[in-house]
Amino acid sequence: MYFPFLTSKVQCGESVLDIANRQNAHSQTIALRGSLALFQLVGRQHELNQEVNSFSISHSDACVKIWGYYAVIHGQDFSFYRHPIAKFDISRTEDIYDLWVPGHFLRICYVIDMPTADDLVNQTA
Template sequence: MATYYMYFPFLTCENAYSMTLAVRAVVELFRPVKREKEIYREILAFSVSHDHRLVRIYGHYAVIDGVNTTFYRHTIHTFDSTALGGEDRWTAHKFTKNVYNTWMPTHFKRLCSAIDDLPLELDFDVRPLLQGSGLSQGLESHHLSQSLAEVLSLPPFSKQTEKRG
């Protein structure tokens, strides 16, 4: 039933909206198999936000109340990468490595288990998160069918708990 076209992002840099969508996708996966309690108030995604000095690491989760879901982000850690002679400069890197090496394998197994439990006749008809946001308008002009070689040749770029939803 699962295909290589299925994606469940769990880590992003500077994009709370993307993580809200990612958490929502996990909630919508667990609803039809009646396993919402497994993910209630559990961190399902992470984001790292930064500027030239400050770094903020967030965990994203959902509070599920019947058919209603509210999305939140929780501040895990905030620090100044330049303070104390740059003593904390590797903190975000270490955190990210731990997300991939420790948290993600368990999360992936949970996702696979939910996918395996999905009924064959299921039709995911998910309502838009933000009605009339205009985010899907004009995608035709963005050449979404770039080849992998084109994407890989692009130059590199640098660059508290809050309610979302």
């Protein structure tokens, strides 16, 4: 847990993103209970009712999911829920390494191997 309002879990593999989501949900439930208890001490728990108060980021080597967490307060009882904020695929970043990096690396090597103006002056002297 980075802060009481942000958690992040990383898992690798096809189906393990659900494990990261459950771990984040557990951590966020604990964090929301703490926030709710704090607000209850001063009688301001209504400010947290049905408002997203924390976030989690779950990701694998291919996918990222961002969730928002909130409490629903019914008198002295409360329940915790999560809402999906975003989901996106990050596997296309491999194309950067496979397609773009080789040409960029060659360009850098070419520039490093180029003689500078000082080198040219020293060669003619």
